[in-house]
Amino acid sequence: MSSFAPAAKQSETRDSLHTGVSGASTAEFFPGICKIEYKPDAPVRDVLCFRHYNPQEVVNGKTMEEWLRFSVCFWHTFRGTGADPFGYPTLVRPWDDGSDSLENAKRRLRAAFEFFTKLGVRFWTFHDRDISPLGEDLQETNRNLDELTDLALQLQQETGVKLLWATSNLFALPYYACGASTNPQAHVFAMAAAQVKKGMEVAKKLGAEGFVFWGGREGYQSLLNTDVKRELDHMAAFFRMAAEYRRKIDFHGQLLIEPKPKEPMKHQYDYDAQTVISFLKSYGLDKDFKLNIEPNHTTLAGHGYEHDVVLASKLGMLGSIDANTGSPDLGWDTDQFPMDAKNATLVMKVVMEQGQLAPGGLNFDCKVRRESVALEDMFISHIGAMDTFARGLRSAARIVEDGILNGCVKERYKSYDSGIGAKIELEETSFEELEAYVLTNGAPVPQSGQQEKYEVLLNHYI
Numbered sequence: 001m002s003s004f005a006p007a008a009k010q011s012e013t014r015d016s017l018h019t020g021v022s023g024a025s026t027a028e029f030f031p032g033i034c035k036i037e038y039k040p041d042a043p044v045r046d047v048l049c050f051r052h053y054n055p056q057e058v059v060n061g062k063t064m065e066e067w068l069r070f071s072v073c074f075w076h077t078f079r080g081t082g083a084d085p086f087g088y089p090t091l092v093r094p095w096d097d098g099s100d101s102l103e104n105a106k107r108r109l110r111a112a113f114e115f116f117t118k119l120g121v122r123f124w125t126f127h128d129r130d131i132s133p134l135g136e137d138l139q140e141t142n143r144n145l146d147e148l149t150d151l152a153l154q155l156q157q158e159t160g161v162k163l164l165w166a167t168s169n170l171f172a173l174p175y176y177a178c179g180a181s182t183n184p185q186a187h188v189f190a191m192a193a194a195q196v197k198k199g200m201e202v203a204k205k206l207g208a209e210g211f212v213f214w215g216g217r218e219g220y221q222s223l224l225n226t227d228v229k230r231e232l233d234h235m236a237a238f239f240r241m242a243a244e245y246r247r248k249i250d251f252h253g254q255l256l257i258e259p260k261p262k263e264p265m266k267h268q269y270d271y272d273a274q275t276v277i278s279f280l281k282s283y284g285l286d287k288d289f290k291l292n293i294e295p296n297h298t299t300l301a302g303h304g305y306e307h308d309v310v311l312a313s314k315l316g317m318l319g320s321i322d323a324n325t326g327s328p329d330l331g332w333d334t335d336q337f338p339m340d341a342k343n344a345t346l347v348m349k350v351v352m353e354q355g356q357l358a359p360g361g362l363n364f365d366c367k368v369r370r371e372s373v374a375l376e377d378m379f380i381s382h383i384g385a386m387d388t389f390a391r392g393l394r395s396a397a398r399i400v401e402d403g404i405l406n407g408c409v410k411e412r413y414k415s416y417d418s419g420i421g422a423k424i425e426l427e428e429t430s431f432e433e434l435e436a437y438v439l440t441n442g443a444p445v446p447q448s449g450q451q452e453k454y455e456v457l458l459n460h461y462i
Contacts, residue, residue, distance in 0.1 A: 029095050029111040030375060035118050036383060047380050053390035055120065060352060060397045067351065067393055069361030070386055071123035071164040073322075075130045076335060077378060078112050082370030090370045100133040105148055113155040119382055123164035125212075125363050128199050129172065138191075142198050149202050156206065164361045165210035165256065165292075165320065168192075168199040171217045171264070179217045181238030182231035182269065189234065196242055204251040209359035210320060211246075212292050213239070214258040219265035232269060236283035243288035254359050256292040256319045259308060261301040263333050272301040273308035277317050290319030294365055295343070296326040296333055306346040313350045320360025321347065323389065337366040337385040342462050344392025345399070352396050362389060395461045405457050408450075 039049040055065040081089035095111045097104050109131060116124055132148040135141040156162060170180035170192050178184060180192035196213075203211050218235060220226040239257075246255060257280070261271045270276050273291055280286040291312045298308040305325070312318040325338045338344060351357050364385055368377050399405050415421040420437050423429040 027095075027110070029114050030118060030379075033118060033376065033379060036120055036379065047383065048376065050383060050387055050390070052387040052394070053383075059393055060400065062356070064390055064393060065122065066358075067348070067356070068386075068389055069123060069164070069357055070121045070389075071125050071361045071363040072112075072116055072119065072121050072382065073363055073365050074112055074124060074126035076365065076367035077115070078108050079130050080367045082368075082373070084370060087370070090373055091368070092373070093375075102133065102144060102147060105131060105133055105144075106151055109148065109151055109155065113159050113161060115378065116161045117159050119379060121161070121382075123162050123209075123361050123363070125164050125166070125365075127167050127169040128195065128202065129169040138194060145198065145202060149205060153206055163203070163206040163208040164363055165212050165253065166199060166203040166206070166208050167212040167214060168195045170195065170215075176217050179219070179231070180215070181235045182215075182218045184227075189238065193238065193241060197245060200242070200245060200251055201249060203253055204249055208253045209361075210254040210256050210292075211251075212256045212258055212320075213242070214260065214292075215268060215270050216260070216264055218270065219262075219268035221266045232279070235269060236279070236285065239285050239289065240283075243285065246288075254319050255289045256360070257289050258292040258294060258297070258322065259301075260294070260297040260333070263300070272298065272303065273312045273317070277312070277315055280317075286317070290360075291317050292320040292322060292360070292363075293318065294322035294324060295338070295347070296322075296324045296335060296365075299326055299328065300331075300333060305340075305343045306350065309347050309350050313354050318350070318354060318357075318360075320357065321351075321362050322365035323347075323362040323385065324364065324366045335365060335367050337364065337368075337381045339384055339388050341388055341391045341395070342458070344389045345395040345458075345462055346392075348389065348392040348396035349399055352393075352400050398461050399458075402461075405454065408454065408457070412447075412449075 033048065037049055038051075038054045039046065040051050040054075042049045042051060053064060053068075055063060057064050059067060078093075080091060082091040083089040093111070095107045112124065128145060131152065132141075132145040135144050152163075170176055175185075175188050175191065176183070179188070181189055183189055183192075200211055215235070218231075220228070220231075239255075243255060246253075257270055257276050259270045259272050259276045260268050262268055269279070273293060276291055277286070280289055291308075293308045293312055295305045295309065299305060301308075309318060309321060323338050325336050325340065325343065326332075326334045327336065364382060366381065366385065368381050372381070416425050420429065420434070423433075
């Protein structure tokens, strides 16, 4: 979910590439780039326009804008530096002087809202520590966050851009190395609680439609030094307190948990959608929380791209989606922009069948590659992803409207619509009756799963 670059030796890169910082509140941070428009017949080389995303186009009863609810994440887009374990930062932005000052943080925020407006998205997301610098203690840190969110509220009011969801960074600072709510030190648990308390207050202040928990350190590196049951109990207690505080302050945003199987920990307790849903039901938390699914995390868990989206939706737990992808040939979280129309179709089919994604959305938890250093790359990447999901939406609408694919699935399970199958679904039968049924009717005859047929049908719509 997050991107934190090493600070060492940034000045060398910054001095060689930086051309000056504009601090005025009226400064234009992306000169030469106008508001991105829908131009379906634009020349191939015109990459600063939408070819498929037409916000007001009506698809199956709703506009594209209503179905897709695109959001830009602040952390990758405005705090990402391109640094990796093998190299220093490469993404030097003209508005960012590299300091942790309040003024620099405010410039980043103003640049972000210019970007949101020119791109034409309705929503944004952030971590508390992305937008505001740390202070010497919690009080100063909270004052800094208050000052920055005052500006964020002003910019939201001026632009009409809304906060899709906020989240607290409970994984980057050294004291979170062994977890936040699952940390063996109660003092760290208390710090995490204090941070989320403030985060939820800020989310309410900014009218957030959700609040996300991503447990990047909620897991273990070794079972030798871990009391798994105790840590799971503590995590459940933490979530229960969060739900109680949400009600206490009358914050109406949806609470969301984002699954991920590993990285940075060897094993994370929020491994995948089914694991999280089982955890929530085991601890009686399933009425307070839903899931924010990130497909790159899903594939890291060894599942297909759309697996967690489908499963969460079928179980009534899909709340929002971090729309990104990874490289199937790599074993880590690459947070790339989603450019595969088939994957987008499979996701949007779920959203359409669910009826909507609101109050969630499609949040681009993505980062440009460290080699993509031009400012226009920030736009091109988001435009490409937005067009991809627009194509996916149109294809999904055709699939749903035709009903052929879903009809084939229904036909496959028709034996449960009547007779002994209906009694099985209604749990009105027993092992004894089922044995008698087999003795009367003999052994079942295998039926073809016809996977290839379904794949051919899907390709027809892409």
